Amino acid sequence: MTLVQCSDPGLSAVPINVPADTVKLRLEKTLISRVPRAAFYNLSELRFLWLTYNSITSVHPSSFVNLKALRELRLDGNLLTTFPWEGLRDMPHLQTLGLHNNRLSSLPAHAALFLHNITYLDLSSNRLTILPAEFLDLWFPLPGLQEGPVQRKILGLHDNPWLCDCQISMLTSLSMSFGSSVVLMDQLLMCSRSLGQSGMLLTQAELSRCMRLSVQPAATRVISPLGSNVILRCDASGYPTPTLTWIKTSSYSVMQESTRVGVRWSIISLNGISYKDAGEYRCQARNMAGTSEAPIKLKVMGVSRLSRPPKKISRKIPSKSSSKYRKKLMFESDSEGCKRGLDRIGLEREESRKLKCFLN
Structure with a gap:
């Protein structure tokens, strides 16, 4: 060495x-x-x-x-x-x-x-x-x-x-x-x-x-309709300038900013809220002096709209003795057309072989 x-x-x-x-x-x-x-x-x-x-x-x-x-x-x-x-x-x-x-x-x-x-x-x-x-x-x-x-x-x-x-x-x-x-x-x-x-x-x-540290939410209780956009905000003051954290199991975007020394504000943005977004959000401030927090309760109101299935269009099959039935057969002029017409109106193949097509 x-x-x-x-x-x-x-x-x-x-x-x-x-x-x-x-x-x-x-x-x-x-x-x-x-x-x-x-x-x-x-x-x-x-x-x-x-x-x-x-x-x-x-x-x-x-x-x-x-x-x-x-x-x-x-x-x-x-x-x-x-x-x-x-x-x-x-x-x-x-x-x-x-x-x-x-x-x-x-x-x-x-x-x-x-x-x-x-x-x-x-x-x-x-x-x-x-x-x-x-x-x-x-x-x-x-x-x-x-x-x-x-x-x-x-x-x-x-x-x-x-x-x-x-x-x-x-x-x-x-x-x-x-x-x-x-x-x-x-x-x-x-x-x-x-x-x-x-x-x-x-x-x-x-x-x-x-060592003073305080947290002040913009509102302690928020009621908002289903599907709307919600912004939650809180402000904190203390020395040194505190750091803010939102506590809630959810997906949201967070923006935090300090306006001046000793004061900081933070917001979370919830877009198209659903019932799972409801609950308590806690805004927590931390600095070297310790921690402080304030709760905000979010309630979601409204009924979700259920999409109705489209109506089924029923096709009425004419009876064998009706004039519409005979016109339907006469409309098909050839043997292949006759067969297609009979199949489309739901006749069984066995019956279709017994019927004769009317030719022009």
Whole structure:
């Protein structure tokens, strides 16, 4: 197992002569300012990569190509203002990501899409002010939706100029709950009402305001005629913005949309309803604070129209002695025609041989 450590203060670029069997590489306290594309491509066995306390200002999104065995990446103590989160796709087994003491000012919501296996994320001592609600929804499963054992994730958020909003408050509350999936390195987060103000600790009053979750249906009881189209709607409010789910065994189309932060509405559309669509529909809202739901009862009225079978047209067969019968025979002028005429009016073959056709 090869370990390589370089702390040359005169080094200004990532070295290219690192042995291919290197498992741990530490480049620390150098003048390296950028990490180029495929900088470590030949180090396929690398498991630990420390690029700490350099002068790095940019990391190319493809810097970590071919690092499929990497478990730990540390970029602490640099000058990064952004981080290429999509580059984490090239490190499918990465578990530890250290970005402590940089200049990151925002955390994009889509970053959570690339953090599936990350169990340690240090964002402390940066310039972050808000934590997107979508980031929390994507990275942390909602209560009651966790499958299997809870995978704990250690998160460092301290020493950032957070605004006192409900996202950061809810995360603090979640970390304090029993069996939570998130563990904060420092739970005493400081925040301010606005940028530039002195810091203050998050209070329980702030947390209780953020935990309110309510669901309001447009109507609790709907009566509609058989075969009509029905739209059911519900609105939910809470922080972070809740996710809505309709619960009913039926086939329907769902549309969900958020009008503003903290408020979301959802509708289901039922077309040509039948009696099987009747029943109770439950609109359920979920966020990190918990769940809440409201029922809507749908009643279908009317009688289905049964299609009547077409009337059978009965054909009256004239008697042998009637004038219509004789005219019918005379109409058939030849022997074959005579036979066809007799057959059509339902006479038996034996009787038809005894009768004579009238010729013109």
